[in-house]
Amino acid sequence: MRRGRGGPSEPGIELPDPPEVSFASDNAAGVAPQVMAALASANTPAALAYGDDSWTRDLIAAFRRLFDADVEVLACWGGTGANVVGLASMLEPWQAVICTDQAHIVTDEGGSPTRFIGSMLLAEPTADGKLDPAAITRRSKWIGSVHHPQPAVVSISQTTEFGTVYTSDEIGVLADAAHAAGMLVHLDGARIANAVAATGDDLITMVRNTGVDVMTFGATKNGAMYGEVVVYLRADLAAAGRFHHKQAAQLPSKMRFVPAQMLALLEDDLWVANAAHANAMARLLADAVDRIEGITVVGTPEANAVFVTAPDDLLDQLARWSFFWRMGDAGLARWMTSFATTPDDVAAFVEGVRLLAGRQL
Ligand SMILES: Cc1ncc(COP(=O)(O)O)c(C=O)c1O
Incomplete structure (x- = not known):
């Protein structure tokens, strides 16, 4: 496994490689x-x-x-x-x-x-x-x-x-x-x-x-x-x-x-361009995951954080694949984007969410 990437595939389901970037925090990104x-x-x-x-x-x-x-x-x-x-x-x-x-x-x-x-x-x-x-x-x-x-x-x-x-x-x-x-x-x-x-x-x-x-x-x-x-x-x-x-x-x-x-x-x-990009990636992510049954986006992302609610076991599986932090309340998670997040990273993450959420139905 590559260092800093997500965990192994879940039993009974073939998951793609997790995205290159982490959605855990904008702090996880490298340096511009x-x-x-x-x-x-x-x-x-x-x-x-x-x-x-x-x-x-x-x-x-x-x-x-x-x-x-x-x-x-x-x-x-x-x-x-x-x-x-x-x-x-x-x-x-x-x-x-x-x-x-x-x-x-x-x-x-x-x-x-x-x-x-x-x-x-x-x-x-x-x-x-x-x-x-x-x-x-x-x-x-x-x-x-x-x-x-x-x-x-x-x-x-x-x-x-x-x-x-x-x-x-x-x-x-x-x-x-x-x-x-x-x-x-x-x-x-x-x-x-x-x-x-x-x-x-x-x-x-x-x-x-x-x-x-x-x-x-x-x-x-x-x-x-x-x-x-x-x-x-x-x-x-x-x-x-x-x-x-x-x-x-x-x-x-x-x-x-x-x-x-x-x-x-x-x-x-560049500071504004980097941030505008991060914000845009959060909206892209929110729009895509909001269409997935089992995931609810909390509010509309105003900047570069997407909060979602989902069943805890789904969030557990997802976090094992591509790590992110859970928030205080059960079933609440935060996904963050950064200047380094690409549309391909968003698509890769959304694909993992879609596959794991689909298995819950
Ligand atoms: C709102 C806020 N303030 C300040 C900081 C700065 O913290 P650090 O000392 O980790 O640079 C952070 C980092 O996550 C933050 O989210």
Whole structure:
């Protein structure tokens, strides 16, 4: 069996080879060729460490153009680290973050934000991955009482952990509510490219004009080898951010390799093209599997995640053939596409789904 591919055929059924790519996560994809080339070209000549290099300076200039604002930028090793650095710059230990109970900072960062920042995460229930603005009103009643953690930051993920996409108006409503209550807004943009591609809104419309104060800008899921960036729209917060960056072990000595990757993604809007492709592959997959009896697509994919419900034993068999993650509820699975997913990969995966689902009937 090839490494990284799916498992063996099921007894009593001849299954084709699983697809070349994994539908488990966009993180499972490799590196975009343009990013690989940029890494190689940043290899020489030598450059000073810790961001004192032309790639880092060029990246800051590129982000200032993207936002048409004097943003500050800190390049980090990854998304968890970028969230920690960004949030740490916005909070005192007695303050708290309002977010959903599905937020990556709550469910998938090993408690890292709480450990490094000391702040509680006030996790609000969500049906679709989006934060309800009413949570801000409700939690703001705690402000001023020493007995309660002080809500000071509202954190949202764009796209959400359920693959949904906030409209710019929805972000604006949340940001207005947060600011009216004296709170700041953090946006986890691990998949911001997929949101930009899905809505057609640029970063000025979606992030700057809505009132986001600090965001992370993801690259790993969009074709980078590694690396995320914290973007400070409130430049004053970046002053403390520089120290958190180092203290949270997110300041790479050979920093230039993160900006080199990001610059390759920003060139000719490759970041948006990669994400648009991933989103299109998710729609292709959803449309095809929705026609298969036994599989139900949950909602309409808004970005690059397809959620499906199906009998558990069918999902078990499918995952043995081409691995993917199951979600919390029984019978619920998530299939993700990336810049590297091809229509042939989708067709190969759909064929496996069709064969295994057909056997259930
Ligand atoms: C919403 C979200 N935020 C942040 C991250 C970044 O995590 P990592 O530390 O694995 O790069 C991820 C990765 O899956 C994510 O889905």
